[in-house]
Amino acid sequence: MFDLDRWQEIFSSIRSNVLRTVLSGFTVALGLFIFIVLFGIGNGLNNSFSKAFMRDATNLIMVFAGKTTIPYAGLQSDRQISFNNDDFDAVVKQSGKKMEYGSPRYTTNLTVKYGKESGNYQINGVLGDEKFLENRTMIDGRYINQMDNERKQNVASIGRMVWRDLIRDGNPIGKSLEINGTMFKVVGVFEDPGGDWDERHISVPLSTLQQMKKSSDTISTIMLSYDQKLTPDQAVEYGKEIEKNIRKRHQISPDDQQGIFVNNNAVNTKDSFAFVFVITVVVGFIGLGTLLAGIIGISNIMVYIVKERTKEIGVRKAIGAKPAGIVALILQESIVITVISGLIGVGLGVLALNLIGNRLEEYFITEPSVGWGLIIAAFFCLVLSGTIAGFVPAYRASKIKPIEALRAE
Amino acid sequence: MSILKIEDLNKSYDTGKSKLHVLKGINLNINQGEFVSIMGSSGSGKSTLLNIIGILDEADSGIYELDGFPIKHLTEVKAAEYRSRFLGFIFQSFNLINYKTALENVALPLYYQNVSRKERTKKAEEYLEKVGLRQWAEHLPSELSGGQKQRIAIARALITDAKLILADEPTGALDSKTTHDIMKLLQDINNEGKTIVVVTHEPDVAAQTKRNVVLKDGRIESDEFINQIVL
Numbered sequence: 001m002f003d004l005d006r007w008q009e010i011f012s013s014i015r016s017n018v019l020r021t022v023l024s025g026f027t028v029a030l031g032l033f034i035f036i037v038l039f040g041i042g043n044g045l046n047n048s049f050s051k052a053f054m055r056d057a058t059n060l061i062m063v064f065a066g067k068t069t070i071p072y073a074g075l076q077s078d079r080q081i082s083f084n085n086d087d088f089d090a091v092v093k094q095s096g097k098k099m100e101y102g103s104p105r106y107t108t109n110l111t112v113k114y115g116k117e118s119g120n121y122q123i124n125g126v127l128g129d130e131k132f133l134e135n136r137t138m139i140d141g142r143y144i145n146q147m148d149n150e151r152k153q154n155v156a157s158i159g160r161m162v163w164r165d166l167i168r169d170g171n172p173i174g175k176s177l178e179i180n181g182t183m184f185k186v187v188g189v190f191e192d193p194g195g196d197w198d199e200r201h202i203s204v205p206l207s208t209l210q211q212m213k214k215s216s217d218t219i220s221t222i223m224l225s226y227d228q229k230l231t232p233d234q235a236v237e238y239g240k241e242i243e244k245n246i247r248k249r250h251q252i253s254p255d256d257q258q259g260i261f262v263n264n265n266a267v268n269t270k271d272s273f274a275f276v277f278v279i280t281v282v283v284g285f286i287g288l289g290t291l292l293a294g295i296i297g298i299s300n301i302m303v304y305i306v307k308e309r310t311k312e313i314g315v316r317k318a319i320g321a322k323p324a325g326i327v328a329l330i331l332q333e334s335i336v337i338t339v340i341s342g343l344i345g346v347g348l349g350v351l352a353l354n355l356i357g358n359r360l361e362e363y364f365i366t367e368p369s370v371g372w373g374l375i376i377a378a379f380f381c382l383v384l385s386g387t388i389a390g391f392v393p394a395y396r397a398s399k400i401k402p403i404e405a406l407r408a409e
Numbered sequence: 410m411s412i413l414k415i416e417d418l419n420k421s422y423d424t425g426k427s428k429l430h431v432l433k434g435i436n437l438n439i440n441q442g443e444f445v446s447i448m449g450s451s452g453s454g455k456s457t458l459l460n461i462i463g464i465l466d467e468a469d470s471g472i473y474e475l476d477g478f479p480i481k482h483l484t485e486v487k488a489a490e491y492r493s494r495f496l497g498f499i500f501q502s503f504n505l506i507n508y509k510t511a512l513e514n515v516a517l518p519l520y521y522q523n524v525s526r527k528e529r530t531k532k533a534e535e536y537l538e539k540v541g542l543r544q545w546a547e548h549l550p551s552e553l554s555g556g557q558k559q560r561i562a563i564a565r566a567l568i569t570d571a572k573l574i575l576a577d578e579p580t581g582a583l584d585s586k587t588t589h590d591i592m593k594l595l596q597d598i599n600n601e602g603k604t605i606v607v608v609t610h611e612p613d614v615a616a617q618t619k620r621n622v623v624l625k626d627g628r629i630e631s632d633e634f635i636n637q638i639v640l
Contacts, residue, residue: 005520016508315504318465319565320493320521323485399485403465406504 025341031294036349044368125209141188235266299389314405334390418471497566
């Protein structure tokens with residue numbers, strides 16, 4: 001294969017036919033470039049969607065209380081529904097193994113003071129599982145836990161922004177925050193992929209917060225995550241079971257859309273990923289189409305090149321070239337052109353994706369990229385087609401009688 | 410010593426409905442060192458005969474021996490090998506490869522004989538010298554005149570030390586002054602012992618060879634040794 005003379009033949013032929021070479025190379029490079037960019041953008045869309053669901057646990061189900069609009073079971077409409085600890089316990093009992101994590105949440109906005117700094121923050125009374133439900137990670141210290149709840153401790157896990165706002169550069173752990181006149185010791189600082197808003201939250205033991213609020217057992221929300229092993233359909237069904245149970249407990253009409261809201265990510269995930277899938281298929285289809293156009297382009301140009309060189313082939317045969325030598329010459333040239341321009345196309349495509357990077361995030365495209373496996377597959381697809389496209393006419397050219405080739409104009 | 414022996418050679422072309430009988434029993438014997446011109450009007454079969462002699466085309470029947478080797482039912486590979494070993498071609502339209510320099514064009518036949526690059530270049534320079542174009546070695550065909558191109562083609566035909574040089578209307582595309590120069594070169598080459606067969610329709614050119622073969626309607630009408638006009 002490595003024959004210096006043949007390489008020299010090829011490069012002198014390429015050098016002397018720059019336009020032809022550039023045109024055929026351009027088809028290949030453009031095909032791969034568009035293919036990679038489109039596929040990358042499709043992946044970027046996918047990333048954005050995935051990320052959007054990563055703000056909280058992807059398998060989150062939240063149950064909110066509302067106001068009834070339909071009279072039911074002898075009760076009037078316009079009834080404010082309010083959950084309590086028993087509701088959560090009932091859901092836990094009902095769920096069995098279908099529940100992964102679960103926490104009730106009692107939400108209130110209170111003034112928080114630290115030294116001279118103060119601000120109004122959302123305080124959540126929760127159980128330790130909230131950390132997983134909100135998909136939080138600790139920067140420092142720990143999250144509140146079961147022990148804190150059992151002992152009604154005055155401890156708080158604070159969001160990163162709370163720390164930044166109030167304590168600033170100081171070490172937060174062990175510092176005391178004054179929440180609505182009561183002192184809470186900071187035991188941990190968390191990060192939340194939901195961003196600044198979610199990082200301006202403070203989590204305290206549910207029992208402690210309920211005690212502060214005149215020993216009520218009210219909760220605002222029930223949060224839970226379903227077992228990851230459930231299929232989306234099973235998860236949707238599970239969400240409906242919970243809804244039914246709570247409707248029954250609070251005597252809300254099954255037709256009342258306002259009395260209770262259940263936000264089940266399984267439903268959203270199913271819909272959104274179906275949407276992303278469709279977009280990916282469409283984008284992928286366009287990309288494959290471009291690749292196919294590239295293949296057809298290189299095929300056409302190879303046919304043309306061989307046609308154009310028929311006379312030269314005749315001369316070469318007259319002075320002693322063997323058929324195999326003719327085929328090898330044309331094939332190798334076509335492979336060299338497709339490989340080099342293919343590499344250029346891949347390089348430009350990957351470069352373009354890198355340049356796009358996160359600049360189009362507001363258009364819902366995050367970190368567009370294409371796997372190397374796919375790139376290599378597309379690359380070889382084009383090179384192989386270029387080779388086959390070159391081989392057929394080259395083989396035919398090598399078969400025609402030199403006298404006919406010489407006569408060609 | 411016989412270089413070329415042809416006995417009762419026939420060739421016809423299928424033109425759809427009818428068969429066109431181009432060569433009707435040709436007998437020709439050419440010895441080493443001869444300078445033969447094949448004449449005839451167009452359609453007389455002279456080009457077909459030259460193509461068969463050049464193993465560019467194959468006869469339907471008859472005997473063709475080149476330097477004692479029978480040329481019959483050759484594979485493509487074998488034909489290429491024989492062309493490379495026995496024959497040197499000179500065409501009317503030169504048929505140089507336009508993106509190769511004069512030197513590279515001259516050296517190309519040796520490439521197909523797997524001669525090393527160094528050797529090829531050395532030999533090509535030698536033959537360029539012989540045709541008087543040593544200083545034009547690095548020029549492309551497009552930068553050369555018709556006569557110069559034909560000289561390059563002659564050097565290319567000579568470089569493999571072929572037994573037989575075949576020239577198809579070598580002066581057909583040249584003016585009379587250049588024709589004179591090219592024929593002089595061919596005479597010089599012939600005088601060094603090279604066997605040359607020229608196809609031409611120009612009586613002047615034919616008169617400058619040593620033997621005239623005239624074809625008419627696929628048969629040899631006359632075949633005679635003549636008094637060469639030495640240039």
